[in-house]
Every structure is written in structure tokens, then in C-alpha cells.
Amino acid sequence: MKFIVSVVNKDDVLPLVEALVTNGYGVTTFKTAGGFLRKENVTLFTGVEDEQVEDVIRLIRDNCHTRIQRVGSLPPVMESGESYVLATEEVEVGGAVIFVLDVVQFLKA
Amino acid sequence: MKFIVSVVNKDDVLPLVEALVTNGYGVTTFKTAGGFLRKENVTLFTGVEDEQVEDVIRLIRDNCHTRIQRVGSLPPVMESGESYVLATEEVEVGGAVIFVLDVVQFLKA
Amino acid sequence: MKFIVSVVNKDDVLPLVEALVTNGYGVTTFKTAGGFLRKENVTLFTGVEDEQVEDVIRLIRDNCHTRIQRVGSLPPVMESGESYVLATEEVEVGGAVIFVLDVVQFLKA
């Protein structure tokens, strides 16, 4: 068995969870935050049989989309009265970041 | 060492955490949601020595109870004025869903 | 690749995340609670190459500090009118509790 941890964009969660459940997979979600953009995202974990890993990854790919997020950056110190054009930087946030871990034992108590 | 991840019903969390702590185990909890029922549940993780896994699983079994949850389902489209007896479906939600993962290194910084 | 799960004190999160991101590491955080003190803490996970594990642990050590927390305990039953000096116990809460798990597969979808 494998334990798949995926970090996804919060706008992709509903269609993704819908697709996983319709295909008979178990899934649990929780709210997280990214370290770089400090924005809310969502992490989900789903325990699946080894031969189902590829199918779950396909479902994640189909339901999660890459986005470009504009991140503004201000100079560290601004003199009063000084005008400044906000330098924005474009950061590409992936569809999903996926970690597959090995499960030693799975049970329902 | 093993890392035990358990998804439990929120009504079972307090007695379970109490039992784990009284038995000297470390435990961390966080709020999660199930993909199927879309209801709040709780996930906990506890790092234990290999020979303690069975004892922790026993404590989880003793403190988590299976429940039947009634889930209503409406037909996809309802004509106005049409009356409808809500078809409810009974879903059995387990006491706890448990994943045991292997820990390569454990330390307190 | 390794998946590092660390439970840290909420007052150490910002400097730690800052240090990880400045060093080019990916990190995701979420709110958790400790089983013993029942207080809010924060868990973070960061996926890194095997040879980066030591560096990440060093960053965690540098940014997380041990604290002494005073925990009051009342006797189980108090007679009315009885006065009681709250017995406090000092509990040392570590800088960080770290679990390193093995990653079988990592991908960005």
C-alpha cells in the first residue's frame, strides 16, 4: 500500500476530491499554507493499493492546473514622499506537488 | 520507529488522546475532512518504538467506535411543486482508519 | 528523497519558514495541537534530497528554542470553601520534534 500526500491549489480541491471519490478512492483533506507565497493551499492524503498509484496520479493531473501568481515586492525601506512602481514578479505555482510514501501496515479499527 | 497516522471521528478524540498520553505516548492532532461525507473528522499522528505499535492500535480500537451516518440524497433536478421523500442512505463510518509508516530518523532539536 | 515532518512551537514558525525558503527549500505548514498540553503548535513538512536532510535539521535547530511551560493542576475534587494553592508543574517543551520518512516517488503534476 502507498500513502500519497498532495499539495494542491484550493480552487482545484472540489473537482479533485469528487473525481477520487467517484473512482472509489478514500481521501482526507486539510488546510495548509505554502512557505514561499504564505498563501492558503490544501493538502490531501489518500491510501491506495500499489497498483492504483498511477491512476490516482492521473486523476490529480487531470484536475489540478498550473497558475501564474503575481507577487508584489516593496523595497525594504521607503522614504516618505518617494513614489515607487511596485515591482511584481510572476511565480508559477504548480498544479500539484505529490509525495508517495510506503505504508507498512493499514487497518480499520 | 513507526509513524502512525489515524483518522478518527471527532467525538472519539478526547478519550483517545487521554488514553495515549496516560500511557506515556506522544501525540499530535489536527482537523481534517473526509472526502466522501465532506464532514469534519480528526487526524492524529504518533511516533512510537516498533514494539509499541500493537499497544497503540489496541488503545485506538478501545476508544474509537463505528457509527452509522445517515446521508440524504436529492435527485439531481426537482421540478417546482414536486414533492419528494428524501432517500437516505446509511453509511458506516469506521472507528478509525490507521496507516503505519516507517521512520528513518527521529530527533528532538 | 526524504519527507521531514517537524512539530514546532508557533512562535518559532516565521523565522524557521523564512530560513528554509531563503535556502531554497520547499515547505508547507499547518496548525496542529499537542496531546499533552492541549495547546496549539505548528507542524511543517518539507520534501528534500537525501543529502539535504542534515542542512534542514541544522536550520530547524538554529530557529527553534526549548521553552519551559508552567502547567497548573487542580485536585480532582474540591470541597466548597476549601482554599488551594495551585500546584504548578514545569514541563519542558522541546524546540522541535522531527520525523524523517522515506519518499518512494516525488512529482509535480
Ligand SMILES: Nc1ncnc2c1ncn2[C@@H]1O[C@@H]2COP(=O)(O)O[C@H]3[C@@H](O)[C@H](n4cnc5c(N)ncnc54)O[C@@H]3COP(=O)(O)O[C@H]2[C@H]1O
Ligand atoms: N524556496 C523557494 N524559492 C523560490 N521559489 C519557491 C520556493 N519555494 C516555493 N517556490 C515557488 O513558489 C510557489 C509557491 O510555493 P509555496 O511555498 O507558497 O506553496 C508550495 C508548498 O506549499 C508546497 N511545496 C512545494 N514544494 C514542496 C516541498 N519540497 N516540500 C514541502 N512542500 C512543498 O506546494 C506548494 C506549491 O509549490 P510549487 O512548487 O507548485 O510552486 C512554488 C514554487 O514555484
Ligand SMILES: Nc1ncnc2c1ncn2[C@@H]1O[C@@H]2COP(=O)(O)O[C@H]3[C@@H](O)[C@H](n4cnc5c(N)ncnc54)O[C@@H]3COP(=O)(O)O[C@H]2[C@H]1O
Ligand atoms: N484510503 C483512505 N485514504 C485516506 N483517507 C481515508 C481512506 N479511507 C478512509 N479515509 C478517511 O477516514 C474517514 C472514515 O473512513 P471509513 O472508511 O471509516 O468510512 C467511510 C466509508 O465507509 C465511506 N466511503 C468513503 N469513501 C468512499 C467511496 N469512494 N465510495 C463509497 N464509500 C466511501 O464513507 C465513510 C466516510 O468517508 P469520509 O471520506 O467522509 O471519511 C474518511 C476519510 O477521511
Ligand SMILES: Nc1ncnc2c1ncn2[C@@H]1O[C@@H]2COP(=O)(O)O[C@H]3[C@@H](O)[C@H](n4cnc5c(N)ncnc54)O[C@@H]3COP(=O)(O)O[C@H]2[C@H]1O
Ligand atoms: N512521539 C510523538 N508523536 C507525535 N507527536 C509528538 C511526539 N512527541 C512530541 N510530539 C509533539 O511535539 C510537541 C512537543 O513535544 P516535546 O516532546 O518537545 O514536549 C512535550 C513533552 O516534554 C511533554 N509530554 C508530551 N507527552 C507526554 C506524556 N505522555 N507524558 C509526559 N510528558 C509528556 O509535554 C510537552 C508538550 O507535549 P504536547 O503533546 O503538548 O506537544 C508535543 C506534540 O504535539
